[in-house]
Amino acid sequence: MRLERLQLRALRCISDAGLEFAPGFNVLVGANGAGKTSVLEAAFLLSHGRSFRSGAREALLQRGSAGLSIFSTVRHADGRLVRLGLGREGSRWEARVEGQDVLIGQLVRECAIVCFEPGSHALIAGSAEERRRFLDWGVFHVEQEFLPTWRRYQRALKQRNSLLRSNQAPDDDIYSPWELELARTGTLIDQWRRVYLAALTGYLREQASALLPELGAAELRYRPGWPEGDDLVQVLANQRRRDLAKGHTSAGPHRADWSLSFELAPQREHLSRGQEKLVALVCLLAQARLDAERRGEWPVVCLDDLASELDLSHQVAVIERLEAAPAQVLITGTEIPVPLRQAQTKVFHVEQGRLTPLL
Incomplete structure (x- = not known):
């Protein structure tokens, strides 16, 4: 386009x-x-x-x-x-x-539209929220049901957090309906994110080898926001008391994160500020390439x-x-x-x- x-x-x-x-x-x-x-x-x-x-x-x-x-x-x-x-x-x-x-x-x-600007290094050095935004923008453009599913998840999350902040007793009949909705929609979001990142990985490696060959092979890691392999609805039920003390829901796709590491720079702290910018640019160009492939236009x-x-x-x-x-x-x-x-x-x-x- x-x-x-x-x-x-x-x-x-x-x-x-x-x-x-x-x-x-x-x-x-x-x-x-x-x-x-x-x-x-x-x-x-x-x-x-x-x-x-x-x-x-x-x-x-x-x-x-x-x-x-x-x-x-x-x-x-x-x-x-x-x-x-x-x-x-x-x-x-x-x-x-x-x-x-x-x-x-x-x-x-x-x-x-993808944009590389002076603040883009936050995609690498900033909070997980920046990386989730990047990820979800890509998923949104290829998965028609992502946005309504994400809205349902956010609505259930808001309701559960409201119960937690009002110090409601951790009873199943109060929390279970919202936790079931969080697990149902959250699992879909997680699946779509994994599919997207799997497709993105090849383009990330291609761009990284062209712009940052000195760092060696690139590897993408993804954390879903709750223990890998566990059932989200059970995790939410098990964490009710701890979440009551915190006043918010501490597990779910709203806590997800991903990172890009390199053979010769396995930790983000090994990157200079200039390299952080280049890694962010690698991610944005890879996203543009994948978007072009999936939607048929750059x-x-x-x-x-x-x-x-x-x-x-x-x-x-x-x-x-x-x-x-x-x-x-x-x-x-x-x-x-x-x-x-x-x-x-x-x-x-x-x-x-x-x-x-x-x-």
Whole structure:
């Protein structure tokens, strides 16, 4: 898929801007703080329903504006042209597909975007929540029943946690209905995650061997969030008293995690900050490759401040890999990255929230 047009209003420093993107490489250049990253952020919002910037929800709205809006025209590989919209008035978000109000999940399903940005190293060095988000975004785009199942799981989890916080006695007749629902939906979520990670592993190794050959063979480990091989409903029943003391449910897929280790760097602590960024990029490119295989079209690939995040040799390696893929790529920087200066690209100059096509 590719973004043909992106229209932004009142998003951070961008008052009103429209961009017509090329199918291949698109580069946004300008000074720091000019608004380049906000363009990638807008695309990411359409694809994830949230920003990649931490604590960004309130800061998204341009100061003095009552609301913001993002509109896009998306071209799919089969030729379908779909109009997408996401707007916010006050604290309320509204999503539209082809002019019709829809749930955020329906909007996100139409738009697949992976983004490498300065905070991406959190995928490796940050909390398990970041890695679950990465994993579940991939599962969501290939498993139609994932989202409704996940919502049922979250509803049951909220109910069980409410019982725990209200200090309800750990009786079967009170807790069992919610634990059965948690086990039923949680087991499905776990199965889908395992299938997805099994498919992703080959692409992870391929990308890692290209970008981080010095670390040796890559291995992916997955922890489901409760003891491997145990029945989740029995685990929940056995842990009621302990969970009562804690006030929350301590086992289930909401506690899952995964990690990528290497033959010559078996622990995350063995990686430098630069290597953490490259491992995160490996994961994102592998996810893009798997998404392309499963859905028959590449997601849009966004690379924020590429020249600052990667040294020249790795910039060249990444650009070469993306040139070989039929992917639309959006890149930001204070100048055109060296590997793209002789390539066919569309360039936009960004200054104080204004965007001007140059080439």
